[in-house]
Amino acid sequence: MRVVVLNTGTELLLGDVHDTHLAFIAREILPLGLRIEERRTVPDGETIRHTLAELFSRTAILFVTGGLGPTTDDITRDVVADLLGLELRQDPQLLASLKRRLEARGIKWTSRIARQACVPAGAQVLANENGSASGLYLKVNINPQIPSPHLFLLPGPPRELQPMFRAYVMPILRSIVQVPGSIERRLYKIVGIGESTVEEAIGEKVLAVPGIELGYCARPGEVDVRVIGEPHAVLRADAIIRNKLGLWIFSTSDETLEEVLVELLIKRKETLAVAESCTGGLLSDRITNVSGASAVFLAGYICYSNQAKMSALDVDPKLIEQHGAVSEPVARSMAEQARMCARSTYALATTGIAGPTGGIADKPAGTIYVALASAGSEATVKKFFFPSDRETFKELAAQAAFDLLRRKLMSIPIQ
Amino acid sequence: MRVVVLNTGTELLLGDVHDTHLAFIAREILPLGLRIEERRTVPDGETIRHTLAELFSRTAILFVTGGLGPTTDDITRDVVADLLGLELRQDPQLLASLKRRLEARGIKWTSRIARQACVPAGAQVLANENGSASGLYLKVNINPQIPSPHLFLLPGPPRELQPMFRAYVMPILRSIVQVPGSIERRLYKIVGIGESTVEEAIGEKVLAVPGIELGYCARPGEVDVRVIGEPHAVLRADAIIRNKLGLWIFSTSDETLEEVLVELLIKRKETLAVAESCTGGLLSDRITNVSGASAVFLAGYICYSNQAKMSALDVDPKLIEQHGAVSEPVARSMAEQARMCARSTYALATTGIAGPTGGIADKPAGTIYVALASAGSEATVKKFFFPSDRETFKELAAQAAFDLLRRKLMSIPIQ
Numbered sequence: 001m002r003v004v005v006l007n008t009g010t011e012l013l014l015g016d017v018h019d020t021h022l023a024f025i026a027r028e029i030l031p032l033g034l035r036i037e038e039r040r041t042v043p044d045g046e047t048i049r050h051t052l053a054e055l056f057s058r059t060a061i062l063f064v065t066g067g068l069g070p071t072t073d074d075i076t077r078d079v080v081a082d083l084l085g086l087e088l089r090q091d092p093q094l095l096a097s098l099k100r101r102l103e104a105r106g107i108k109w110t111s112r113i114a115r116q117a118c119v120p121a122g123a124q125v126l127a128n129e130n131g132s133a134s135g136l137y138l139k140v141n142i143n144p145q146i147p148s149p150h151l152f153l154l155p156g157p158p159r160e161l162q163p164m165f166r167a168y169v170m171p172i173l174r175s176i177v178q179v180p181g182s183i184e185r186r187l188y189k190i191v192g193i194g195e196s197t198v199e200e201a202i203g204e205k206v207l208a209v210p211g212i213e214l215g216y217c218a219r220p221g222e223v224d225v226r227v228i229g230e231p232h233a234v235l236r237a238d239a240i241i242r243n244k245l246g247l248w249i250f251s252t253s254d255e256t257l258e259e260v261l262v263e264l265l266i267k268r269k270e271t272l273a274v275a276e277s278c279t280g281g282l283l284s285d286r287i288t289n290v291s292g293a294s295a296v297f298l299a300g301y302i303c304y305s306n307q308a309k310m311s312a313l314d315v316d317p318k319l320i321e322q323h324g325a326v327s328e329p330v331a332r333s334m335a336e337q338a339r340m341c342a343r344s345t346y347a348l349a350t351t352g353i354a355g356p357t358g359g360i361a362d363k364p365a366g367t368i369y370v371a372l373a374s375a376g377s378e379a380t381v382k383k384f385f386f387p388s389d390r391e392t393f394k395e396l397a398a399q400a401a402f403d404l405l406r407r408k409l410m411s412i413p414i415q
Numbered sequence: 416m417r418v419v420v421l422n423t424g425t426e427l428l429l430g431d432v433h434d435t436h437l438a439f440i441a442r443e444i445l446p447l448g449l450r451i452e453e454r455r456t457v458p459d460g461e462t463i464r465h466t467l468a469e470l471f472s473r474t475a476i477l478f479v480t481g482g483l484g485p486t487t488d489d490i491t492r493d494v495v496a497d498l499l500g501l502e503l504r505q506d507p508q509l510l511a512s513l514k515r516r517l518e519a520r521g522i523k524w525t526s527r528i529a530r531q532a533c534v535p536a537g538a539q540v541l542a543n544e545n546g547s548a549s550g551l552y553l554k555v556n557i558n559p560q561i562p563s564p565h566l567f568l569l570p571g572p573p574r575e576l577q578p579m580f581r582a583y584v585m586p587i588l589r590s591i592v593q594v595p596g597s598i599e600r601r602l603y604k605i606v607g608i609g610e611s612t613v614e615e616a617i618g619e620k621v622l623a624v625p626g627i628e629l630g631y632c633a634r635p636g637e638v639d640v641r642v643i644g645e646p647h648a649v650l651r652a653d654a655i656i657r658n659k660l661g662l663w664i665f666s667t668s669d670e671t672l673e674e675v676l677v678e679l680l681i682k683r684k685e686t687l688a689v690a691e692s693c694t695g696g697l698l699s700d701r702i703t704n705v706s707g708a709s710a711v712f713l714a715g716y717i718c719y720s721n722q723a724k725m726s727a728l729d730v731d732p733k734l735i736e737q738h739g740a741v742s743e744p745v746a747r748s749m750a751e752q753a754r755m756c757a758r759s760t761y762a763l764a765t766t767g768i769a770g771p772t773g774g775i776a777d778k779p780a781g782t783i784y785v786a787l788a789s790a791g792s793e794a795t796v797k798k799f800f801f802p803s804d805r806e807t808f809k810e811l812a813a814q815a816a817f818d819l820l821r822r823k824l825m826s827i828p829i830q
Contacts, residue, residue: 015441016632023430039456280703281696288695299723302715
């Protein structure tokens with residue numbers, strides 16, 4: 001069944017607001033075997049009319065978001081009624097509940113708001129528990145020659161659309177689909193190797209599995225591999241992917257690398273500290289974004305100046321003098337000193353040259369040392385070269401540092 | 416001129432990735448008097464072909480994003496060449512630069528990568544300084560009866576597309592538009608007050624200016640106000656906005672609050688340190704994302720545990736015992752100690768309860784103290800209550816802390 005999403009809203013096309021409905025709807029409907037095959041974004045106004053008219057003729061399920069509010073540019077309801085020749089009737093129940101809602105919030109009643117109680121004849125109202133704009137569902141019957149699409153009109157704000165979708169849209173979709181497809185989706189999140197290496201390792205073999213769909217998505221320091229297909233095909237692809245990429249897969253769900261680390265540390269009742277030079281707080285920030293991080297994350301030392309490396313972490317000034325701040329011995333010392341200062345099980349350290357300025361001949365911008373200190377031996381240090389913009393450099397460095405710890409916690413050899 | 420954006424990528428329609436190109440392109444082209452009138456998102460594969468064919472006939476400027484990579488699902492280049500009957504030729508210069516790029520990074524050369532050096536005859540290559548997929552520009556000449564659209568093929572990753580767009584696409588657009596429209600857009604970035612307060616202050620008065628378009632965009636701890644219109648109308652709106660919101664406006668360009676701070680500190684030859692508890696490194700991370708930060712940012716102390724507050728910053732254990740770690744005296748001490756340790760001009764400190772767990776009766780989750788230490792007097796402390804999810808809480812706290820420093824540097828009274 002051809003599923004299309006139509007986002008309406010001038011603010012989307014001006015770049016003031018990012019749409020999140022597409023991603024939300026896509027994930028909700030996939031278990032029903034439904035996939036979005038196209039998304040359109042159009043401004044408020046008459047474009048909505050001809051876009052709807054065009055889509056009605058070649059869509060089985062159409063989700064329209066936005067344009068149900070009380071202001072003058074909210075015209076979706078009217079355009080749909082007009083286009084389909086349906087009368088707009090004021091729903092007394094809806095009107096009463098709108099009045100109650102506004103009263104409870106001390107908001108003044110205006111005639112504009114009353115428009116939100118208007119329903120095209122034959123449409124089903126989808127209650128909005130988080131706002132004043134109700135959703136609407138109707139079966140379009142404009143042309144007897146073509147199958148009638150199912151039309152859902154949904155409010156623009158995500159915190160209104162999402163609960164409405166789960167509570168009222170999903171049950172209707174289930175009755176439309178009847179026998180849900182047996183399609184399955186798996187995700188593999190990979191760290192430590194690049195997109196083309198991943199494809200070389202698994203691409204041909206996975207695509208040789210009949211009925212499998214394979215996709216890649218590269219982010220700084222991470223490649224996401226996605227397979228979609230019938231369960232038995234997905235199972236075959238899964239075996240190939242795990243066999244070829246096992247040690248590089250850090251998650252098969254939607255976790256971040258830092259979520260995986262926090263979970264592992266909690267399980268092992270171990271703790272972490274970080275000493276960051278070039279990553280400037282990104283490691284700490286990402287770790288502390290994870291709920292529960294306070295059980296395992298003890299301290300971060302952001303040593304941007306050499307002075308700070310020496311005073312906060314007691315790194316031997318001679319080491320910096322002799323090898324430079326961006327060097328293997330300094331990275332090692334930072335990790336070991338951070339572990340001592342914070343009394344943690346592990347400590348990660350980064351020292352490098354983010355650029356764009358600050359590179360020197362044998363250490364160009366993009367050079368970075370990552371170190372991991374743990375009990376019983378001296379800290380492991382790895383050197384990387386990530387010539388890129390400042391923020392990407394920091395992301396790549398954070399992924400490399402986190403992967404060092406992941407490998408340690410999973411007892412995977414560090415290459 | 417009708418401008419359309421076509422996003423390609425199955426990952427977008429599956430909800431794995433959020434598109435950011437629409438917003439970026441919209442903001443870049445508006446000063447040329449250009450606005451995006453439609454956006455479509457289609458999966459990788461043959462849908463691209465008929466969507467392109469359809470759009471060619473009713474578009475003046477078409478931006479296509481994604482599908483230029485080395486993997487098998489990257490087919491944009493091929494589909495365009497095929498559709499327009501253009502030969503794909505390997506560009507020797509491009510091939511050589513690709514090889515150099517991979518060598519520098521120690522990435523293995525594969526034949527798939529060589530596809531990225533293929534250019535449709537007559538197309539202009541747009542250099543990619545941050546990735547291997549070059550962009551392409553060509554004038555489509557498929558039907559002598561209709562004006563030929565300008566076609567831009569751009570890479571999917573934002574960190575590749577954005578610099579390419581600014582460096583190479585904008586100059587071409589300028590030559591296409593020739594006489595840019597006289598439409599103007601101004602942006603006001605506001606910190607310290609919420610969206611409804613902003614609207615109450617300026618909404619009616621600005622909308623009373625004929626021909627003005629007014630928009631708001633609220634982010635955690637920040638409200639962006641946008642006005643669009645003819646220059647004289649924008650000037651009138653500008654006077655109203657500055658008069659009503661002057662002290663809350665931290666930028667009228669696209670700067671972040673941390674960029675404003677780094678710039679001010681550099682000008683004043685002053686330095687900063689931070690002591691972070693509940694913000695967990697976000698302040699440091701944001702500051703060090705700014706190029707040039709190393710001149711002003713000396714050190715960050717991420718004291719997640721009480722132990723770290725005491726050992727790294729020498730905060731008096733009695734203060735913590737007596738008032739609790741989340742308290743005005745501890746926030747003040749953290750800021751003052753961080754300033755002493757790092758020998759910086761200023762130090763910011765945060766201590767609070769991010770939640771969702773950890774709240775207590777008189778200090779519920781969402782409570783936070785922000786402190787600013789500087790020479791000559793004891794540190795200023797402000798208390799806030801930000802009951803929200805973890806990441807939003809951190810963002811709100813960071814904005815509040817940065818605003819404290821901004822007001823100090825601008826000699827604006829702290830309320």
